Amino acid sequence: xxxxxxxxxxxxxxxxxxxxxxxxxxxxxxxxxxxxxxxxxxxxxxxxxxxxxxxxxxxxxxxxxxxxxxxxxxxxxxxxxxxxxxxxxxxxxxxxxxxxxxxxxxxxxxxxxxxxxxxxxxxxxxxxxxxxxxxxxxxxxxxxxxxxxxxxxxxxxxxxxxxxxxxxxxxxxxxxxxxxxxxxxxxxxxxxxxxxxxxxxxxxxxxxxxxxxxxxxxxxxxxxxxxxxxxxxxxxxxxxxxxxxxxxxxxxxxxxxxxxxxxxxxxxxxxxxxxxxxxxxxxxxxxxxxxxxxxxxxxxxxxxxxxxx
Ligand SMILES: NC(=O)c1ccc[n+]([C@@H]2O[C@H](COP(=O)([O-])OP(=O)(O)OC[C@H]3O[C@@H](n4cnc5c(N)ncnc54)[C@H](O)[C@@H]3O)[C@@H](O)[C@H]2O)c1
Numbered sequence: 001x002x003x004x005x006x007x008x009x010x011x012x013x014x015x016x017x018x019x020x021x022x023x024x025x026x027x028x029x030x031x032x033x034x035x036x037x038x039x040x041x042x043x044x045x046x047x048x049x050x051x052x053x054x055x056x057x058x059x060x061x062x063x064x065x066x067x068x069x070x071x072x073x074x075x076x077x078x079x080x081x082x083x084x085x086x087x088x089x090x091x092x093x094x095x096x097x098x099x100x101x102x103x104x105x106x107x108x109x110x111x112x113x114x115x116x117x118x119x120x121x122x123x124x125x126x127x128x129x130x131x132x133x134x135x136x137x138x139x140x141x142x143x144x145x146x147x148x149x150x151x152x153x154x155x156x157x158x159x160x161x162x163x164x165x166x167x168x169x170x171x172x173x174x175x176x177x178x179x180x181x182x183x184x185x186x187x188x189x190x191x192x193x194x195x196x197x198x199x200x201x202x203x204x205x206x207x208x209x210x211x212x213x214x215x216x217x218x219x220x221x222x223x224x225x226x227x228x229x230x231x232x233x234x235x236x237x238x239x240x241x242x243x244x245x246x247x248x249x250x251x252x253x254x255x256x257x258x259x260x261x262x263x264x265x266x267x268x269x270x271x272x273x274x275x276x277x278x279x280x281x282x283x284x285x286x287x288x289x290x291x292x293x294x295x296x297x298x299x300x301x302x303x304x305x306x307x308x309x
Contacts, residue, residue, distance in 0.1 A: 003111075004223075005029045005069035007054065007102060008076030009044075010037030012179045013118070013170070013212050017073065018042045020216035029067045031060075032076060036179045038308070054098025057105075064105040071223055072106050073116040074099065077147070080180040081122065082268075084143035095146035096153070103157040114223060115165040117154040120147045121208070121236070121275055123169060130278040133169070133232050140272075151232070158230040165229075166222045171236030171277045174297055175212030177308050183243060184209070184298070187250060189306035197259040201266030203243045208236035208276045211292035221286040236277025237290045249298045 004021060008014045009030030014037065018028050022043070030044060033053040042049075050067075052059045054076055064072075077095045078084055084091035099117075106112045122144030123137050139145045151167050158165040178185040183200075190198040218235050241249070244260070251258050283289055 001025050001027050002070045003027050004071045005067050006073045007031045010039055010041050012177055013173055014075045015041035015177050016212035017216040017219055041177050054101055055093055057101045060101040060105045064109045068111040071114045072112055074102055075118045081141055081143045085141055088142045091142050092146050096149045099150045099153050107161050112163055115163055117167045119151050119167050119169045121169055121171045123148045126272045128274045130276045132278040133234055133281055164227050167232040169234050171208040171210055173212050174209045176304055185306040188301055199261050199263040202271045205271045206240035206242045206274050208240045209294055210237045211297045214290040214292055218288045221288045225286050233282045234277040234279055236279055238277055238279040240276040241294055249294050253299050253302050
């Protein structure tokens with residue numbers, strides 16, 4: 001049975017990935033410092049859970065030496081854009097120095113057969129059309145810059161080790177067990193409080209929302225695929241929705257009218273109007289396609305708390 005080490009496994013996307021992998025023949029190990037994640041999000045014996053900080057180089061080396069993983073899936077990061085902009089030192093320390101520690105430990109341990117790096121659509125500059133992986137890169141914020149550095153470090157890791165490496169640029173995730181105040185849980189929370197007049201920021205920007213269970217399947221298929229060398233894939237639904245359209249999806253599921261008021265405190269100064277993935281490379285190389293659309297995903301969310309404890 002393959003040993004799969006997931007960093008950030010107690011987080012939003014990590015918990016969906018682990019549940020998905022556990023339905024198959026994989027033995028899961030998690031590294032997470034629980035800064036944003038939650039131990040209760042995953043069903044995993046304590047023996048396989050390492051409460052370790054990526055920045056603790058010694059602990060990273062000893063954990064990998066103990067686990068001897070076959071696959072490493074690197075999700076741990078600080079990723080809420082406003083938080084990264086406010087805390088650039090911390091964002092770089094975790095997302096860049098933490099990645100260096102992981103890659104050095106993975107190189108040293110000798111058991112790793114495949115590496116996965118969770119990157120982001122935030123490595124792209126503003127494009128109004130669907131974005132193909134070959135488009136020029138140009139992050140607009142601290143977070144995107146730290147992840148682009150992570151991509152370059154992934155390339156260095158591959159060049160040094162020859163271990164096949166997948167770089168996957170996630171677009172906007174949605175689903176249960178959110179950890180950060182993104183648009184969908186923010187709407188959900190206000191609705192859960194009984195409000196039918198909700199406060200939001202910019203209403204027109206469109207985003208490509210992808211359900212975490214679809215993401216989990218894509219990550220597994222990329223790990224199982226025969227990838228030589230290092231390769232980069234977008235992971236989105238290939239559909240974009242404006243903030244208004246997301247609210248309309250909630251209206252359809254609730255069967256109630258929702259009124260939006262714009263709160264200047266929630267407006268982001270420079271907002272991209274579009275962020276849409278071209279997913280042809282992923283679908284053609286793995287056979288994956290997204291199964292959960294926005295309405296179906298929101299239908300399952302409205303039953304749940306916006307942020308689980
Ligand atoms: N959620 C999205 O829409 C989205 C979009 C693009 C990319 N991503 C990327 O996907 C990955 C997972 O994101 P998520 O949405 O699940 O976020 P998350 O915050 O829920 O998960 C990140 C996990 O990493 C852990 N972590 C943070 N700093 C750590 C450290 N120093 N040491 C050990 N663990 C640490 C957190 O506790 C958390 O469990 C991240 O790399 C993120 O940048 C997410």
